[in-house]
Amino acid sequence: MNNNKLEILYKIGVVTFPLLKLGFERFWCTKKDVIDYAVFYMAKKEYANNDLIALLAGADYEEENIVQEYAAKFIKDENIIDNYTIEKWKVAFLIEVKEMSCSERERIDLLQLVYSTFDYSQDLAELSIYNADGICPIKAMNELIERKLKILNVAP
């Protein structure tokens, strides 16, 4: 797998179809990632006869929007709910920056991009260098990761 963020999400065990669907829509993961996950799903006994999963698993040459359609339909048909997709992706982005080998200055620059990637959401405001709160963006990043992992019931 070439996707660091997704690897992180697999590692902390929070990957779901809704999470992948969101990631795919926002270009954080690829069609191949969705297909790989579908292949993984096919091995589950209860989905062995599921047409949609079979279609998704064999969708290598389908257009991206078709794959999105399949995924959306599968989530709907199977009533798969995940209320924390965006939180999970935020964690993945933050952990990726945290684990990156770079200077502190560069890490702060990367955090600015993370902040904008999530539409400048309030919970990430402490990452901004233009937020006059006196909080170190790196420290804010570590605290955010800890807080969010707790929400996701994942041990840091």
Place this chain on the structure above:
Amino acid sequence: MFGFYLPKMLRQMLLLLALLLSSFALYSGECENKYPLEKIITEQVIETPFEIVIQTPVEIAYFVTVQVPYTVAQTCFKSVSQVFRDCNIKRPWKCFDVTKIIQVPFDCTYTAFKDVEEKRFRTEFKNEIVTKIEKRIQKLEDYKRPLGYAACLTQNSGEALLKAQGKEFQVIGSFHEAVFKLATCDEDGAKKSFRKANKKAKEAVEHVAYASETAARATYDLTYVAPLLTTTILLDKGLNTHLTSSYVETRDDASRNIREVSKKVGAVLEVTAKPENLGKIAFIYAATTVGGPFGAALANIMYDKIILKKSMTEKAMLRSFAIGAAAGYAAEGVQGALEGKKIFEAAKYANYLSKVSSAVAQNLTTDVGNVALNGGEGYNSKDFLKSILSSVAVVEVGNDSLATIIESTVDSTLNSVATQGVEEDFNFKKIDFKQVENSLYQGFANGVTRESVHAFMDATVIKAIPEDMRRIDKKAMDELEDAFYKAMLSYQEYQREQIQLAVLKSLFQMNKDDRENLFKLIQAKDQEIKERIAQKTFGKNFKDLTAKEILSDNFKENYLRFNTALGEELIRNNPQFAALLNIADEYGRNPAGAPDLFATSFNLSTPGRPTLTLLEGGLQAAKSSSLLSATLETLGVITMILYSPGVGEGSDDVSKYSQEQLAPSAIPLPDPTDNEGWDLYTRAIRGDRAAAYKYLNRDEFEKIQKENGWSDEEVISFYENQLKKEEKNIDLQHPVLDGDRVGNANKLDFHHAFPDLIDNFSRDAQQFSIPTKGEGGVIVRNSNLYQLEGSLNGTNGVFEWIVDQGSITHRRFIPGGKVTGKPNQIPQ
């Protein structure tokens, strides 16, 4: 499904090994154990699926896919031939389940596996998937080909033709021979030469056949967009039909038919052997030159009804309409591409081969249209060669053609000189030879293209129509011509009105009554312009012009020239309109991208500045070059109303309102319908602003002249220097304009990448100094935040820029935002 690439030889060997092992296993009785193939593939042959790609001439991949509990062998094909220089056509893979094929020879039929089905091996389920995939591919081909794709194909078909001609120039000798014999009525000799040329030109024919397939594909694609709603509405109105409602149903039928045609690319000469079709082709070509695709469509349907007196169902009519439009689009596309690029060059360098290409291309276009018209029978490359040869003959034979080409060239050139030579002291040295040269070549190119087809029609098609039929047809053709021109005129008027209304609606925020009044004003002014153009072009009153005269190139050119001049003046007063012309240019370069450009350029308004949201009409315009030019015309007429003397006087509230709204910076200009005004505008268009001063500020001009004893040229030179100084002074300077964008400022989503034009308004933004954190959260410096309230895409909000150490680190529009002094607010 996983896949990985291996070296070609190794891949092939692996495939063979896989198949052999499968075969062996099946032969050896494993089949009876009802657990064979999967076991072999999963345990003995491969551990993961693999993919073999043989790259030429058709890409074939074998997939043996193991996704427990399914095991499937697939063979997939895709043509790799359609890769063009400017566009790469991605073709879908077509996959077939070959599991059964492997089983059958070894008597391991599907039935034999039936019991296993419930356990692990489910071939038939995969078949179902394959069927679904094939259906999807079908659906994609039917509905999802974008217009840009078709345009690309059309253009490339022309290029392929040129390539064919360029590469195979050696066959021209035989062509010459054939042409000579044809010209001397030695038909047998010509046939022999044709055969000789045929042999020699095999490769060229392949190129051409490929190009024709490409063009036919384009035809097929464009058929979906041909029956535009407005045109079907018009037909419904004019012929009391219900075409609009049956459009969807019929489109599917037509698309199937035409797809079939595009596959076969067929039977051109066989079909043209039918006299009624010959006449039809001729007429459709003529209609295309007047009315474009719509004209071709209309001509096709009218020909069927009036000349052939077919009793047609609505469905058949719509099909005929769609097919005609497709033919017209193809004609326009190929001709446009050639005229715009290749033929232009061809004329410039008098390259014989390229001239031939133009004729060939046009011939091909006619063929393609005809193929589409007649349902397409088998086509072979010989037929196309014949068609090409006829085109070559067209270029070579007939002094009349040459005369017409020269006439076209001279006309075009004279027009160019005439527009320049209005000045009193006009002399030879003042001629803009670059412009003349361009006009000359363009006229020549037009002449070659048109005449080659006309001559082709005369030499082959018309000649082949039986004498008695020609006589019978004469009267009907005259009636048809008259009906056609009237229908075209009615359509154009309808289209123009719709555009004017759309443009007005988006330009002015006014109530319905006001808008209707302004629309009436525009209509009246438009009529006034038409009267002047009618006098100027034909020396007649507008009402006395025939439909044919109104639709003539001369009338259209004068009308357009007039409105372009008005539009140019508007642009000078309002920078947003400059974007409109950029869009026109952009449209020429990149039809698919123009609507976006249009949308972003015009979805802009800021308080305290003229509001110009030109969306609905603008987007429509950008989607079609003809609509775009019509929009420009409308804008020109609006300009006329706003800026011309004598308009908007008295108690006309609407006009007053418009003037207050849009013309605060307007300068008084001479009436462009006068000679003097016309001269001014032509000068302005050519960028001769200094000379234009003579007309704009005549009193001042004469005063300076008198005071200094200067000649006209010296005063103009004085103005040129003044203008240079002014231009220098108005150079925009601002940190937002001067800095480089870094980080988030380079993001490409809509809210970050709002139009650059808005940066100009940062000079009006409020500036705030904001503390900026470094490592450890310590404030290390201050940056500048600029905030400006405005709207983007019709949504109010705030534009933000942060300039940090000279660089733009933040550039964002926040919908619903206000000026707060803090970045990245979250509006309530």
